[in-house]
Amino acid sequence: MNRRDFVRYAAIGAGSFAIPGGLYSTVSRTLTDPFRLGIIGFGDRGSGIYKVLRDFKDEFRVTAICDNLPFRLDRARKQTTSDQITYFADYRKLLDSNQVDAVIIATPLNEHFEQAKNSLLAGKHIYLEKTMAFSIQEAQELVKLAENHSKLVLQVGHQYRYSPLYYKVKEMISEGYLGNVTQIDARWDRNWNWRRPLPEPQLERQVNWRMYKEYSGGLVAELLSHQMDFIHWAFEATPDSLYGTGGIDHFKDGRETYDNVQVTARYESLGMIGNFGATCANQYEDYSFIIKGSKGTVSLLMNDGIFYPEPESKKALEEVDGVSGATPLNWNDNKTGINLSQEKYKDGTFYAFEDFHRSLIQKSLPASNVYTGAKTAIAVALSNQAIYQGSVENWPKTA
Secondary structure (H helix, E strand, O other), rough: OOOOHHHHHHHHHOOOOOOOOOOOOOOOOOOOOOOEEEEEEOOOOOOHHHHHHHHOOOOOEEEEEEEEOOHOOOOOOOHHHHOOEEEEEEHHHHOOOOOEEEEEEEOHHHHHHHHHHHHHOOEEEEEEEEEOOOHHHHHHHHHHEEEEHOOOOEEEEEEEHHHHHHHHHHHHHHHHHOOOOOEEEEEEEEEEOOOOOOOHHHHHHHHHHHHOOOOOOOHHHHHHHHHHOOOOOOHHOOOOEEEEEEOOOOOOOOOOOOOEEEHHHHHHHHOEEEEEEOOOOOOOOOOEEEEEEEEEEEEOOOEEEEEEOOHHHHHHHHHOOOOOOOOOOOOOOOOOOOOOOOOOOOOHHHHHHHHHHHHHHOOOOOOOOOHHHHHHHHHHHHHHHHHHHEEEOOOOOOO
């Protein structure tokens, strides 16, 4: 291995891949006042985003919170305790407020399209939680609406597009470190019934909406969409076809969405297969994301990653590891792989809101935008059609 190749390999463990200017560093302030945000939906995700925004006091200020469930609105009042926040039970009244510049939409999936549409019509910028839309038609229509309101920013909450670690892996793929990638194995497993506690029994469908087909895309939308979105981004490709299976195999509790799913995606132009699975009955693998190439494998967690070279690549690396004057590669303890995580990363949502702020200032397209969000929403919708109908779904020619 020559010096140039060694330096390229050393970059894997040293974290020296180029990252777009300012994307993961603190955003430079060019405005006097912070952007005023309204949060629509104060469940687990909306309240979680509110906590992340505490790190953005100079960039954002929450001025409005909306939830149509009274107990959640009461919780919002207790958690926020600010006389600068107005509370709403109807999101349309929040959109009428001249004290809101942008909205965060963190509501059930079936509400995303209508709320995003009305937010654009009201002249509000949008941070829209994943998955962007419930159906293929909604995803395509939202793209057209966003194009007709091009001065407004619409960002979609697939936060792994902003992770420094995942950006590094994307660069490794494009630079050829993994060689020819043929297999993706992605899982997000839990041993949990996915239920939230109910203050009143009649609120079952509103609180546990993830379990009902009327409101939810199930495990594919809520979990696996993140990994699907990363593959779209890293390989600049969408699947040609998808097929899947699943069932309510463990929790026989009246739910409609499956608690055990498996989707296989075929990327014909890449010669690659993507396997995406989730179960609610076993947590052993938890979050697992493995990308397998002819030169090596990347094994990813949310904030950690290891590159495992194939035998020939490993042999070449060992020949130069420790060479006088060269930076040693950061091998893991048993020297089977190279650690990709050289720092403690923040929650991916933090990096996503850095980009949201940059996009608002520069009036530019976010990294996770209406176009990329639509592709992942379409992949989720096709996956669910394949799972529930037992069919093979081809990518729409118009998408």
